[in-house]
Amino acid sequence: MATQMHNSLVAVNPRAPYEIRQYPTVSPTGDEILIRVKWTASTPFDLHQADGGLFLEEPQRTGSAAAGVVVEVGSDVQHFKVGDRVFGYAHQQPDWKAHQEYATAPEWVFGKIPDKFTMEQAVTVPENFVTAFHTISNELGLPTPWPKPEGYVPPRADDRILIWGAASSVGQFAISILTFYGYRHLIATASPRHHAYLKQQGAEECFDYRSPTVVDDLLKKYQRGDGPAFSLIIDCIGSQAGSFGSVGLVSKIAQRGTAVAIMLPVILKHATDGEVPEYSMDAQDSAQWAEGTNVRGVRTHFYWQNELFKQKLQTEIMPQMLAAGHVVPNRYRVIEGRDLLDRATKALDLLRSGVSGEKLVWRVSEE
Ligand SMILES: NC(=O)c1ccc[n+]([C@@H]2O[C@H](COP(=O)([O-])OP(=O)(O)OC[C@H]3O[C@@H](n4cnc5c(N)ncnc54)[C@H](OP(=O)(O)O)[C@@H]3O)[C@@H](O)[C@H]2O)c1
Numbered sequence: 001m002a003t004q005m006h007n008s009l010v011a012v013n014p015r016a017p018y019e020i021r022q023y024p025t026v027s028p029t030g031d032e033i034l035i036r037v038k039w040t041a042s043t044p045f046d047l048h049q050a051d052g053g054l055f056l057e058e059p060q061r062t063g064s065a066a067a068g069v070v071v072e073v074g075s076d077v078q079h080f081k082v083g084d085r086v087f088g089y090a091h092q093q094p095d096w097k098a099h100q101e102y103a104t105a106p107e108w109v110f111g112k113i114p115d116k117f118t119m120e121q122a123v124t125v126p127e128n129f130v131t132a133f134h135t136i137s138n139e140l141g142l143p144t145p146w147p148k149p150e151g152y153v154p155p156r157a158d159d160r161i162l163i164w165g166a167a168s169s170v171g172q173f174a175i176s177i178l179t180f181y182g183y184r185h186l187i188a189t190a191s192p193r194h195h196a197y198l199k200q201q202g203a204e205e206c207f208d209y210r211s212p213t214v215v216d217d218l219l220k221k222y223q224r225g226d227g228p229a230f231s232l233i234i235d236c237i238g239s240q241a242g243s244f245g246s247v248g249l250v251s252k253i254a255q256r257g258t259a260v261a262i263m264l265p266v267i268l269k270h271a272t273d274g275e276v277p278e279y280s281m282d283a284q285d286s287a288q289w290a291e292g293t294n295v296r297g298v299r300t301h302f303y304w305q306n307e308l309f310k311q312k313l314q315t316e317i318m319p320q321m322l323a324a325g326h327v328v329p330n331r332y333r334v335i336e337g338r339d340l341l342d343r344a345t346k347a348l349d350l351l352r353s354g355v356s357g358e359k360l361v362w363r364v365s366e367e
Pocket of ligand 1: 043044045048127128131164165166167168169170171189190191192194209236237238239244245246263264265298299300301355356357358
């Protein structure tokens, strides 16, 4: 019998246009499921890879967030059946990738979409829901018990936590998840038009990261005695580029005793229509840090090394927290286009010009 083939988007070279190639549709075995991918959400990583060649092995199938329908299940699958609507951060192998009409991946990279959400909404969640959990647990060392015990108060509930670039998708999930676990003093930086929304998600105070006095304002308001103004900081942007480079500003706020988690790659130069981006994977070297600051670069790629996260983060925790309203989908814009290649190319162009407080979502399969 002829092997069934499907279309997939591929990045062939840094800065070269995306192409469509055909790949065999792999029948699931063991704990794998085969899904018809309906929707995906763009991520800055698409741009880092397409323009900057980050971890690019040509030709590279792309895409890390998928929403679709299960069409076949392996013999050991426990959580899903044919016809289930699923969403997930599935990126580690070419067959798992989201920018193709069919993806075959282990069931632990998916969850069932709660009934009240569309696929367009759901697909905004997985990548940075997982990133925020991984950052909070692995980089900041905060406990994330599941199920959360009744009346749970975390050991550092009163620590002040700075979320830099909180209007980003990573920042929004970090605020919601820290709020869910009982952290009471989340201070955010973002453009002023996002402040009301971020306070609704759980931020105690918001500051404009473009204000020339933002560093002084934060230190003046929160520095008390000898301790650091913030014991924990998440830099959701990881940028050295331009006047508002987040790592430079964060490094002026972090002090002895502060733990800083920085999203990698550190962006040294942004991708634009005319310029090739530059990146570094070294968070420590990205700025001058005060002695005694604990700086860590975030690599969500490795989240599955936490056994609880591998078993439950996407199959159980993500759908339950979404259904209960503890996290909400990111606001989003649908990218229309005549086919997969056209939609992907338009989304990449928009990423180059910069997005603010919204995800770009687009159809993968035509129906
Ligand atoms: N290493 C990893 O495991 C990992 C995982 C996930 C994400 N990341 C990286 O984390 C970064 C954020 O990802 P994302 O999906 O959350 O991005 P996103 O949602 O596309 O971020 C867009 C937001 O970034 C904010 N922003 C841009 N430049 C800023 C600056 N200099 N200072 C403060 N805020 C700034 C903007 O805020 P305003 O609208 O307020 O201006 C905008 O709303 C990306 O570089 C991504 O590759 C890394």
